[in-house]
Amino acid sequence: MVRFGVIGTNWITERFLSAAAEVDDFQLTAVYSRTEKKAQAFAEQYQIAHTFTDLIEFAQSDRFDAVYIASPTALHASQSICCLENGKHVLVEKPIASNQAEFERMVEAAKSNQVLLMEALKTTHVPNFTVIKEQLERIGPVRRVVANFCQYSSDYDAFKEGIVLNAFKPELSNGALMDLGVYTAYPCVALFGEPESVHADVYLLSSGVDAHGTMTLKYPGLIVDLMFSKITTSRIPSEIQGERGTITIDKLSNMTGLTRIDMDGTSTDIAVYQKEATMYYELDHFVKLILAGQTESGTNSFATSRQTIRVLDRARASVGLVFPADQT
Structure with missing residues (x-):
């Protein structure tokens, strides 16, 4: 044990x-x-x-x-x-x-x-992430990714009443980019590596953290558009667009609801069985x-974590988003 x-x-x-x-x-x-x-x-x-x-x-x-x-x-x-x-x-x-x-x-x-x-x-450990990696060659070369994690935070209701809870405190290194944007960036880094350039646009709250925003990651021949929000909820899937087909992902954080759509319009459900408790896979891997x-x-190597945190750093630098932790 x-x-x-x-x-x-x-x-x-x-x-x-x-x-x-x-x-x-x-x-x-x-x-x-x-x-x-x-x-x-x-x-x-x-x-x-x-x-x-x-x-x-x-x-x-x-x-x-x-x-x-x-x-x-x-x-x-x-x-x-x-x-x-x-x-x-x-x-x-x-x-x-x-x-x-x-x-x-x-x-x-x-x-x-x-x-x-x-x-x-967790998303790099679930079975459906392996499915996506295996399907990239079939739809490729990949030219665009649109990854989306916008989920309304109940802490925002308190914020609007003048109460700043943890989700919107800069001293805790929080905000939409760090809390939800990482879910969009990490899988892309795991699939495609570190981008050549990173640009962000965000809406800053009076507390000094971002409430929602976008990141654009550029690779040779590939553009990745990432959306994240803690003050709105999105109902649209994420998408990987290749020259020979497209993969849609209903829920990015769990990698559920995968569909491949070929160029002739044929739609195929490519999702495989996953445990409902998706954190199982990362923990089982860690224990082993x-x-x-x-x-x-x-899987979640130092290199992937390093490249992802560097993407987040570069995104924050592009909008002047600074945490107290950056001064130490």
Whole structure:
């Protein structure tokens, strides 16, 4: 068994643990929260034996082998490095860090301590992502990608009432680009590599973060248009356009609803079975890497995470979007 601790007692951690229930060799033994009340409540809900409110004490504990980090993005680097330096394997939510400089420090800590570090971006692990990779040659060469993740945030209702919640706090390195834009950028980087150029346009809120926007990634012969929003919801699919056909994706974040449309108009459902708890696939992969003694994923590799965070950095630079984390 691989014993896990978790940092973060929010809805994404709950979804993670729902998926973990289906993963062989996973055991939840510890939880860290800033408050004892939240730690105890979460421990009671999930029958967790050990609770911590001190990060260093948590990282130094011998009660777990690996940690899943689902805290705000601004905390990813410091919490990951603390755990990595204490010999813990780290699976950290997307985006892996606030910026590339933080990411490089995380990689150095992982390599120095010979432990596994992986970004928890689930879509590259689900079976349908493999289907897309296999279908690209049939529809190619690919000339345009339109990737779309626009999902209205309930935190925006509070914002309009003058209450700034986590989703719209720059000190947490949040906003639409970081929270949802990464879902559009990461799969494209995984499929096509790092683009030659990156340009963004965003709508900035008074808090200093972006509410919605677009990115354009340019490759030789390929243009990628990415849309992301936390103040609107889109109902249109994402699309990969090739010279010999098109692939549509109904829900990009889960890679569900795949259709290939050939040039003669023939439409084929190419989706395969996936577990409903799609976080299962990234966690199962992570656990297997630990048991095999591996310290880097070949799927969510350092190279892919590095290129993706660099895309996000370049997008923010193009619109002057700066976080406090960029000053450290």
